[in-house]
Amino acid sequence: MQGKADGTVPLPTLPATGRGPRTDAHLPRYNPAELEPKWQAIWAEQPDLYAAQHPGCGKPKYYVLEMLPYPSGQLHVGHVRNYAIGDALARHMWMRGYNVLHPMGWDAFGLPAENAALKNNTPPRDWTLANIAAMRRQMERLGLGYDWRREVTTCLPEYYRWNQWFFLKLYEKGLAYRKNSKVNWCPECATVLANEQVVNGCCWRHEETIVEQRELEQWFLRTTRYADELLRDLEKLEGWPEKVRTMQRNWIGRSEGALVDFTVLRPVENVAARRDDGYPVKLNLTETMLPDEDAAPEEAAPRISVFTTRIDTIYGATSLQLAPEHPLVTQFAAEDAELAKKVRDLLQEQKSAREMGELGSLEKNGFETGRFAANPFTGEPIPIWVANYVLMEYGTGAVMSVPAHDERDYEFARKYGLEMKIVVLPRPVNDADGQQKEPLLPYTEEDSLLINSGEYTGMGCGEAQRRMAAYAQEHGFGRASVTYRLKDWGISRQRYWGTPIPMIYCQTDGLVPVPEDQLPVLLPEKIEITQEGGSPLARVPEFARVTCPKCGRIARRETDTMDTFVDSSWYFYRYTDPRNSGAPFNSEVAEYWFPIDQYIGGVEHAILHLIYSRFWTKMMRDLGLVKNGEPAERLFTQGMVIRNGAKMSKSKGNIVSPDEMIARYGADTTRMYALFAAPPDRDLDWQEDGVAGVSRFLARVHRFAIQAIPLASEGRGERLPSDFTGLERRLIRKLHQTIGRLTDEFEGRWHFNTCIAGIMELVNELTGEESAILAGEVRPSVLYSLTRNLVLMLEAFAPYLAAELWALLGEDEALLRAPWPAYDAALAAEDIVQIPVQVNGKLRAVISVPTASEQEHLQTMALKEPKVQAALDGKELVKMILVPGKLVNFVAR
RNA sequence: GCGAAAGUGGCGGAAUUGGCAGACGCACCAGACUUAGGAUCUGGCGGGUAAAACCGUGGGGGUUCCAGUCCCCCCUUUCGCACCA
Numbered sequence: 020m021q022g023k024a025d026g027t028v029p030l031p032t033l034p035a036t037g038r039g040p041r042t043d044a045h046l047p048r049y050n051p052a053e054l055e056p057k058w059q060a061i062w063a064e065q066p067d068l069y070a071a072q073h074p075g076c077g078k079p080k081y082y083v084l085e086m087l088p089y090p091s092g093q094l095h096v097g098h099v100r101n102y103a104i105g106d107a108l109a110r111h112m113w114m115r116g117y118n119v120l121h122p123m124g125w126d127a128f129g130l131p132a133e134n135a136a137l138k139n140n141t142p143p144r145d146w147t148l149a150n151i152a153a154m155r156r157q158m159e160r161l162g163l164g165y166d167w168r169r170e171v172t173t174c175l176p177e178y179y180r181w182n183q184w185f186f187l188k189l190y191e192k193g194l195a196y197r198k199n200s201k202v203n204w205c206p207e208c209a210t211v212l213a214n215e216q217v218v219n220g221c222c223w224r225h226e227e228t229i230v231e232q233r234e235l236e237q238w239f240l241r242t243t244r245y246a247d248e249l250l251r252d253l254e255k256l257e258g259w260p261e262k263v264r265t266m267q268r269n270w271i272g273r274s275e276g277a278l279v280d281f282t283v284l285r286p287v288e289n290v291a292a293r294r295d296d297g298y299p300v301k302l303n304l305t306e307t308m309l310p311d312e313d314a315a316p317e318e319a320a321p322r323i324s325v326f327t328t329r330i331d332t333i334y335g336a337t338s339l340q341l342a343p344e345h346p347l348v349t350q351f352a353a354e355d356a357e358l359a360k361k362v363r364d365l366l367q368e369q370k371s372a373r374e375m376g377e378l379g380s381l382e383k384n385g386f387e388t389g390r391f392a393a394n395p396f397t398g399e400p401i402p403i404w405v406a407n408y409v410l411m412e413y414g415t416g417a418v419m420s421v422p423a424h425d426e427r428d429y430e431f432a433r434k435y436g437l438e439m440k441i442v443v444l445p446r447p448v449n450d451a452d453g454q455q456k457e458p459l460l461p462y463t464e465e466d467s468l469l470i471n472s473g474e475y476t477g478m479g480c481g482e483a484q485r486r487m488a489a490y491a492q493e494h495g496f497g498r499a500s501v502t503y504r505l506k507d508w509g510i511s512r513q514r515y516w517g518t519p520i521p522m523i524y525c526q527t528d529g530l531v532p533v534p535e536d537q538l539p540v541l542l543p544e545k546i547e548i549t550q551e552g553g554s555p556l557a558r559v560p561e562f563a564r565v566t567c568p569k570c571g572r573i574a575r576r577e578t579d580t581m582d583t584f585v586d587s588s589w590y591f592y593r594y595t596d597p598r599n600s601g602a603p604f605n606s607e608v609a610e611y612w613f614p615i616d617q618y619i620g621g622v623e624h625a626i627l628h629l630i631y632s633r634f635w636t637k638m639m640r641d642l643g644l645v646k647n648g649e650p651a652e653r654l655f656t657q658g659m660v661i662r663n664g665a666k667m668s669k670s671k672g673n674i675v676s677p678d679e680m681i682a683r684y685g686a687d688t689t690r691m692y693a694l695f696a697a698p699p700d701r702d703l704d705w706q707e708d709g710v711a712g713v714s715r716f717l718a719r720v721h722r723f724a725i726q727a728i729p730l731a732s733e734g735r736g737e738r739l740p741s742d743f744t745g746l747e748r749r750l751i752r753k754l755h756q757t758i759g760r761l762t763d764e765f766e767g768r769w770h771f772n773t774c775i776a777g778i779m780e781l782v783n784e785l786t787g788e789e790s791a792i793l794a795g796e797v798r799p800s801v802l803y804s805l806t807r808n809l810v811l812m813l814e815a816f817a818p819y820l821a822a823e824l825w826a827l828l829g830e831d832e833a834l835l836r837a838p839w840p841a842y843d844a845a846l847a848a849e850d851i852v853q854i855p856v857q858v859n860g861k862l863r864a865v866i867s868v869p870t871a872s873e874q875e876h877l878q879t880m881a882l883k884e885p886k887v888q889a890a891l892d893g894k895e896l897v898k899m900i901l902v903p904g905k906l907v908n909f910v911a912r
Numbered sequence: 913g914c915g916a917a918a919g920u921g922g923c924g925g926a927a928u929u930g931g932c933a934g935a936c937g938c939a940c941c942a943g944a945c946u947u948a949g950g951a952u953c954u955g956g957c958g959g960g961u962a963a964a965a966c967c968g969u970g971g972g973g974g975u976u977c978c979a980g981u982c983c984c985c986c987c988u989u990u991c992g993c994a995c996c997a
Contacts, residue, residue: 219994262916262992269915272996327997340997383995408995418997427995504996622991659991695937696924702990709924711950712937718952763928773926776936783936855932860978862932900977906931910977 049721051685055819059159068833069109069164071120074611081117082612083109084591084651086620086628087124087171091131092150094157096675096705097621097660097667100693104657104769105619106163107694107815111765113164114811114839120612121164122594124171125151128179128517128583130208130224133555136548143516144544147174157677161686162818164835169597173586178593179518180539181603182585185635186521187532188642194241197530202509204233209552210513211237213582214506215270215627223627238520238579239507242634246271246503248648249633258653263625270626272504276328277488279419279497281339281392283321283347284400321347323392323403326414326502329424329465330491331483333396334472335442336419337432339403340385342411343369347403351388361386365407383408383431394419395496396473396487406431414502422461429461443467443480508631510582515546515555517580525567525574534568540576554578587628588635591615591650606644618651621659629654655769658702667705675705687817688714694771694816716779717820720813723786724806726793728827731806734799735829746791747801750784754805755847757781758840761812771816778812785809803828808840856881857908858890866907874901881907 062068072078085105088098109121125147132143139146151172158165171178189195203212205222216223217230242249250271253264323339341348343365352359365384372381385406392403408427409418422432422439432439439460446468450456455470465480475483491497511520519540521533533540543562546555556562556578567574589603595612596604620628636650659666662673680689692713697703743751760777764770785792785805792802807828814821814834825834849870854877856864864884868877878899881887887909894911901907 265916266992269993269996274996276997325997329997381995408997410996413996415997420997425997427997430995502996625992698925701918701925704924706924706938709938715952716937768928770926770928772924773928773936776926779936853932857931857978860931860976865932898977900931902931902978906978908931908977 046722046725049718049820051687051717051819052682054823055160055162055685055687058819058822059162061822062162063159065833066168068835069121070166070168071122071612072118074608076118078116078118080120080612080616081112082120082615083112083617084120084122084594084615084619086618086624087126087587087590088154089129089131090125090127090147090150090154092153093674093676093678094154094161095660095667096677096680096693099161099677099689100660100699100703101619101621101657102158102161102163103690103693103816104655104699104771105617106690106818107771108617108619108765108769109164110815110818110835111839113835114814114837116838120169120594121166122169122171122597123158123163123165123167124169124590124594125154125173126583126587126590127151127172127174128580128586130210130514130516132516133514133548137550142544142546143548144174147516160681161677161690164818169594171590171593171597173583173590174516176539176541177598177600178590179542179586181589181593182518182581183521183533183538183540184535184603185585185589186581187535187538189240189638190522190532192641194244194638195238196241197236197238199234199236201232202235202237203230204235205230208514209550211235211509211511213509213584215508215584215630235511237509237511238522238577239509240634242508242630243503243505245634245637246273246505247501248637249505249630252633252649256649256654259651260622260654260656263622263629263654263656266625267630270505270630274326274328274502274504276326276500276502277330277484277491277497278324278326278415278500279330279333279395279491280322280324281395281401281419282496283323283403284391284393285320286390321350322496323347323417324415325417325419326500327419329421329480329484330487330497331469331472331475331478331480332421332424332442333394333419333487334469334475335421335423335440336394336401337422337438337440338401338420339392340406340409340418340420340428340431341388341403342409342416343405343407344411345405345409345416347417348388348405351390355389358386358388362405365405369407381407383427383434385431385435395491395494412506413504424461424463426461426463440471442469442471444470446479508582508634510585511579512582513552513554514580515542515548517583518542518585519556519562520577520579520581522577523565523567523574524577525570525572527572528567528569528574531567531569531574537568542580554580556580584627584631588631589639591618591632592639592645603644609645613645614647614649615651615653617653617655619655619657622656623659625656655700657699658697661702661704680707680710684710684714685717685819687717687819691717691775691816695775696772698770698772700769713775716782717817719786720782720809721820721824723782723789724809724824725827726789727785727802727806728824730793730795731799731802732829734801734803737800737803739800739804740798743801744796746788747797750788750797750805751801751846752849753781753784754808755843757812758808759842759844759847762839762842765815775816778809778816781809810834811837811840852904854881854904855906856884856887857906858887859910860908861890863887863890870904877901877907881909 083105085101105121109119112119127147132147135141135146136143173179186195203214203217205212205225205228207222207225207228212222212230220230222228222230250268250273253267256264323341325339343362348362352362368384369381383406385404388403388405390403391400393400408431409416420428420432422428422437423441424443441458443462444456444458444467445464448455448468448470467480469475469478469480469483472483475487478486488497488499519542521538521540523531523533525531543559546559548555563576563578565574565576566572592604592609595609599605632650636645637648639645640648662675665673667674677689688710692710695713696709757777757780761774764774810821810824810828821834830837851867852870853865853867855862856866863886864881866880866884868880891909891911897910897912899907899909
């Protein structure tokens with residue numbers, strides 16, 4: 020997944036350790052530098068190890084997926100954390116007997132390759148493929164269990180041809196279209212950005228670069244056609260974090276309301292005449308001002324369409340406010356030089372505010388146009404203003420101003436002394452004295468009643484909204500309507516390193532799609548990357564010049580490429596059928612694997628990738644390619660990895676590469692530390708202080724296991740005895756408590772830090788009894804159970820060490836195919852519990868009693884404690900609270 | 913401004929349901945082994961005290977036999993949205 024380009028700072032170099040641990044010189048020590056490459060080589064010889072099985076294998080399927088990385092050239096520890104989470108889950112699900120699909124790929128198109136080409140004079144393709152090779156080596160070194168035979172690389176023609184294929188389908192369905200519009204332009208990227216890629220008015224890849232508005236002809240995908248469904252289906256995504264669902268809900272921004280047309284009045288002198296108080300007199304429009312109904316259409320009076328969520332307040336509308344870019348404002352300004360200057364000034368002010376990043380805090384500003392429009396409900400003329408708080412991009416670019424019942428209108432009206440009409444009051448409308456209430460303005464509550472609203476007076480707001488919209492529709496000046504904040508997805512990019520858009524411009528035939536059998540439109544490889552503006556492909560004549568598929572005459576190819584978010588919108592379907600050359604994927608196979616059971620990635624894609632891919636899935640469903648309209652059943656957003664108080668990024672210069680850590684401590688330690696340092700959903704401030712502890716822990720496991728396993732092996736295959744010794748009982752109990760803990764966590768909470776802590780506790784218990792165990796005080800069958808299950812639990816977090824110990828245990832089947840140990844509650848149960856004893860809620864003693872002790876026994880034992888007696892001394896015992904197995908509390912006065 | 917999440921030892925964090933606050937680890941201190949230690953092992957480690965008492969989960973209030981956990985107000989940090997009509 021693409022984010023900011025990566026950079027790296029080296030770790031401080033450390034002097035070589037020289038000598039290793041010496042305690043048990045006769046024992047082979049834990050040496051990951053030797054052990055891990057050995058197993059890596061063995062695994063490399065077993066291509067089926069992590070391979071997903073055929074749908075007919077009889078096992079339930081489990082699709083676990085981490086967001087694919089952009090091949091920047093080097094993994095950083097943020098990636099490691101992400102993949103360690105997914106790999107732990109995948110390994111666990113393998114052991115639980117699932118047919119696991121755990122693939123990996125590369126989001127390989129994008130601007131950094133072009134920047135690198137400029138800098139190093141390397142072709143983007145070579146640079147990208149070299150990076151992929153390097154990062155794949157890092158992933159393999161980390162021991163991540165991916166099915167590499169399903170690897171997907173988005174910059175290769177066998178992948179991007181299907182982007183083109185999809186584009187043609189979208190075009191056929193009217194879901195891809197071309198229009199001239201204002202678009203976001205990042206001067207740094209020298210290309211257009213989608214709305215989703217603009218963050219605080221700046222480019223998502225260049226936080227400091229203000230996005231400009233440019234007028235360009237662009238390709239768009241009709242995401243808005245799915246706006247309602249994208250919103251509604253969020254309700255079904257119960258396995259997604261509420262935060263992400265909320266962000267998407269806000270992004271889609273559905274508002275229910277009504278469109279109302281206000282007729283613009285002719286500039287008649289007497290309308291401009293004012294009453295003494297500055298407001299226009301109420302006129303009878305039918306007589307004096309309404310446009311001639313018999314006029315030819317082109318002479319008909321213009322109408323201003325307004326979107327409002329509060330049509331019920333329309334009797335309180337005292338002006339119309341238009342965005343400065345509104346076409347009607349432009350028209351008025353054309354006839355009025357003074358007005359034109361005011362509009363220019365307002366726009367200039369907005370532009371500089373945007374550049375300062377202060378658009379949100381800009382003071383409300385505006386001016387009158389001198390023209391009036393008729394309120395269609397009252398017939399009253401109201402002045403038309405231009406206001407900077409009205410956005411051309413939202414709704415119709417015009418609002419009716421109801422100062423008494425809207426925050427912004429109120430603020431604006433206060434500033435300019437505009438009239439306020441109260442038309443809504445809290446119920447009941449009259450206070451105790453029978454006086455009409457005086458609400459605090461602006462009064463915006465909708466659970467209220469209308470006043471001063473003609474025939475609607477006395478109605479509730481909701482009812483008035485419905486009736487007024489219906490009335491407007493009957494009389495042809497409005498209707499109920501829904502507006503979205505979501506815009507269509509602009510996918511044209513004036514860049515080289517992306518999927519060519521398969522369209523042709525012919526002078527005779529106009530827009531002609533490239534015929535399906537001519538796909539892929541190959542991206543030319545020989546191209547000089549320069550800093551010039553415009554699409555680089557336009558400068559490649561052999562690419563741009565083409566014959567029209569319809570008429571055979573010379574035509575011009577589309578030279579823009581697609582947004583790389585197209586690539587990542589459907590890549591997870593390709594994993595199910597990665598080598599298919601006749602279709603993007605086989606629908607039946609996809610049907611087996613989908614939806615993704617668990618998707619894992621950073622929250623930074625909550626809007627971008629996760630909305631696009633939901634759109635794409637719904638679109639594919641409508642094409643009949645897939646059945647389900649949602650790609651992922653569950654989503655997990657892991658926390659960011661922070662370093663020196665900032666998210667890791669090249670611009671902050673705080674990237675940490677895992678390489679040195681792997682070299683010093685090994686992959687198992689590196690992965691395990693990434694999981695141990697914090698729960699996966701929380702942000703993690705990367706400090707290396709704790710790494711040594713994890714490394715020591717693994718060394719201790721290793722030391723214990725290589726000594727215990729020879730003894731344990733004698734008990735292989737034997738059943739556990741029914742007559743445990745005290746020591747055996749204690750160790751087996753701890754083992755099963757740990758199994759229970761891990762089993763629970765893998766069910767969904769995923770606090771792997773506590774899982775690892777749990778395994779550490781078990782190992783502490785075992786090494787605490789090391790001499791007794793090695794002296795044979797634990798019978799082989801018990802020791803076998805302890806060591807074997809310990810190894811199974813380590814598999815998800817430290818697969819190299821687990822593999823080594825598994826082999827020592829004499830197992831030859833893959834560890835991943837071994838069943839996850841069954842938790843036995845009886846074995847995990849304590850027979851003696853420590854019960855805290857409180858007096859008036861304060862801890863006074865802890866007593867050890869058999870788990871199933873009677874109440875009287877507990878009370879007797881508790882009262883025997885000297886400190887309890889002291890605390891109760893001279894007081895009357897009021898009652899005793901007894902929580903079985905938990906505590907005893909004496910309440911005394 | 914609006915919305916969400918978070919705030920616990922020197923540090924990362926634990927306490928899943930209102931029930932022993934600080935699991936596990938880091939750092940630190942002491943000891944053992946050692947020519948040596950950034951290795952290993954043993955012990956200690958919230959504050960306070962000679963030991964207790966007592967105090968302690970951002971601050972203030974509340975509910976309760978019992979509150980890190982529930983309720984109200986406030987503060988701080990992070991994230992998201994920010995004129996959305």
